Amino acid sequence: MSNVNKSLVVYYSASGNTKTAASKIGQIIQADVVAIQPATPYPEAYADLAAVGKKEIDDQILPNLAPLPFNLKAYQTIYVGFPIWWDQPPMLVARFLQEKDLVDQQLVVFATSYSSTIEQSLQMVKTWTENSEIKILGGFLANSNQEIMTGLAALKK
Ligand SMILES: Cc1cc2nc3c(=O)[nH]c(=O)nc-3n(C[C@H](O)[C@H](O)[C@H](O)COP(=O)(O)O)c2cc1C
Known part of the structure; x- marks a missing residue:
């Protein structure tokens, strides 16, 4: 079971802030880092x-995702990052959380924002995963x- 403690950092980023955060987290925890995208790219203009x-x-509306170039089953802990939009995650995060290969993993939530705190977004992720065996370690x-x-230091062990 070589993959048992493997972590994956998955993020969506429109303008780069969350990408920067994801890279930093990947460096610190030495995890693979990958972006998710909607199948139909979001427009660039604000x-x-x-x-x-x-x-x-x-x-x-939960937009379809572009094909994921990785096997979620191979990872025990998934770090999922996004920009906060209207005090919540973009809906493609909800779509990602429905991926069939995401079953009983541990989840860590991170986000970037102008001013919103993480609480409402974390609550939304909890709601979106409440019918699964996914365990949320923190956000x-x-x-x-x-x-x-x-x-990272505050995460449940
Ligand atoms: C459509 C949209 C909605 C946003 N809504 C919020 C919000 O409700 N609260 C907030 O603090 N920031 C909000 N922001 C700002 C982004 O969360 C912030 O700039 C974030 O770091 C962008 O991350 P990114 O560069 O990875 O896309 C919003 C940005 C966009 C584009």
Whole structure:
């Protein structure tokens, strides 16, 4: 069981902040780091991106993901990171959490934001995973190295 303690950092990032955080976390915990994307890419311009993201939340649309280039079953702990949009994760995170290979892993949640705290987003991830065996070890904002270090140190063992 060589994979038993393996971790994977999975993130979505529109403008790069969460990508930076994911890379940093991957370095610290020595884990593979991979991006998830919607199958139909989100628009780049802020106003267009905001319109699509808001509509997904309002209408509870879970966008399809581009194929995942990794096997989630091979990892025990998945770190899932995203930008906070309207005080919650983008809906493609909900889609990711429905992946059939994500069954009884441990989950760590991290996010970047202007000002929102992690609480509402963490609660949303809990709701999205409540019918699974997924165990959430904790969640933290990852806007700075300091927040990342503090957040990692506070995780349940
Ligand atoms: C559509 C949209 C909605 C956002 N909503 C919030 C929000 O509710 N609260 C907040 O603090 N920041 C919000 N932000 C800011 C982002 O969370 C923040 O810039 C984040 O670091 C972006 O990460 P990224 O560069 O990985 O995409 C929003 C940004 C966008 C594009």
